[in-house]
Amino acid sequence: MTVRCGFVAVVGEPNAGKSTLLNRMTGAKLSIVTPKAQTTRFRVLGILMHGESQVLLVDTPGIFAPKRRLDRAMVAAAWTGVRDADVTLLLVDAKAGLTEGVRSIIASLVEQKRRCWLVLNKIDLAGAPSLLPLTAALTALAPFEQTFMVSAVSGDGVGALADALAAAMPTGPHLYPDDDLTDLPERLLAAEIVREQIFLQTHEEVPYATTVETETWQERPDGSVRIDATVYVTRPGHKGILIGERGQRIKAIGARARDVLGGLLERRVHLFLNVKQRAGWDEETARLRALGLEDPG
Numbered sequence: 001m002t003v004r005c006g007f008v009a010v011v012g013e014p015n016a017g018k019s020t021l022l023n024r025m026t027g028a029k030l031s032i033v034t035p036k037a038q039t040t041r042f043r044v045l046g047i048l049m050h051g052e053s054q055v056l057l058v059d060t061p062g063i064f065a066p067k068r069r070l071d072r073a074m075v076a077a078a079w080t081g082v083r084d085a086d087v088t089l090l091l092v093d094a095k096a097g098l099t100e101g102v103r104s105i106i107a108s109l110v111e112q113k114r115r116c117w118l119v120l121n122k123i124d125l126a127g128a129p130s131l132l133p134l135t136a137a138l139t140a141l142a143p144f145e146q147t148f149m150v151s152a153v154s155g156d157g158v159g160a161l162a163d164a165l166a167a168a169m170p171t172g173p174h175l176y177p178d179d180d181l182t183d184l185p186e187r188l189l190a191a192e193i194v195r196e197q198i199f200l201q202t203h204e205e206v207p208y209a210t211t212v213e214t215e216t217w218q219e220r221p222d223g224s225v226r227i228d229a230t231v232y233v234t235r236p237g238h239k240g241i242l243i244g245e246r247g248q249r250i251k252a253i254g255a256r257a258r259d260v261l262g263g264l265l266e267r268r269v270h271l272f273l274n275v276k277q278r279a280g281w282d283e284e285t286a287r288l289r290a291l292g293l294e295d296p297g
């Protein structure tokens with residue numbers, strides 16, 4: 001068997017199911033998933049071993065028309081993922097169909113002459129009769145090399161996609177240790193798990209006005225870990241909502257995040273959250289850097 005290794009960028013509109021697909025293909029919870037759009041803020045690497053092939057899957061932030069500096073940095077991170085990829089998967093929510101957003105992403109992919117595969121996701125939600133016309137409409141817009149129909153949630157079709165990717169990777173040595181699942185540092189994972197709970201437990205603009213940074217990580221002699229994280233919000237009103245009456249909301253966010261993290265790290269976690277109001281954090285270079293994002297200027 002030939003030793004192969006390559007990068008695969010997963011791109012699409014916010015909420016298409018990119019992170020769900022990454023987690024499903026690697027069999028691990030590497031990237032956070034919520035029902036809200038614009039959940040992912042930076043590139044997340046998932047390492048998929050398939051025979052002698054190492055497929056380096058890169059989950060990216062959804063591509064949309066960005067306004068804030070944070071949003072521009074997120075979209076720029078997605079396009080960087082595409083530039084570095086051997087194959088780009090355009091993930092389309094089959095239920096949502098061919099939206100203006102999808103059209104505009106395809107136009108950019110064509111302009112950049114990327115090697116692109118089409119993946120229709122959420123086929124469990126879309127009626128079967130709609131899938132062929134949708135595929136026809138999409139493939140009329142770009143020369144996709146291959147088309148797949150999957151459900152990232154049920155796993156339908158995902159195996160066939162993994163097989164095809166493994167076979168399509170260029171020959172070459174593996175770039176990561178075969179046992180690794182990601183290169184995401186644990187401190188960043190901890191912050192993401194807290195952010196996931198904020199996306200799940202708060203609404204309207206609050207999750208979008210929030211970022212989380214791990215401040216300290218202390219190993220304890222009993223094998224547990226103490227994690228202190230700061231939650232930044234832009235407005236005083238957000239701080240009140242996030243903390244909740246008698247601190248109920250932040251307590252619930254912390255408790256759930258602690259349980260999820262404990263499971264992922266396979267150890268006991270003591271999690272302390274400190275909510276700070278900081279106007280304009282979403283325009284600050286240092287806050288973007290903490291997320292591993294480049295300042296788009």
Ligand SMILES: Nc1nc2c(ncn2[C@@H]2O[C@H](COP(=O)(O)OP(=O)(O)OP(=O)(O)O)[C@@H](O)[C@H]2O)c(=O)[nH]1
Pocket residue numbers: 012013014015016017018019020021032033034035036037038039040041060061062063121122123124125150151152153154
């Ligand atoms: N029914 C169904 N739901 C799905 C499927 N794939 C993803 N979802 C749901 O779609 C929502 C968004 O999924 P994500 O994986 O966070 O989507 P994303 O493309 O990473 O979104 P951003 O990070 O915001 O760009 C979640 O509620 C998922 O559970 C699928 O195949 N079927």
Ligand SMILES: [Mg+2]
Pocket residue numbers: 018019020031032033039040059060061062
């Ligand atoms: Mg995502």
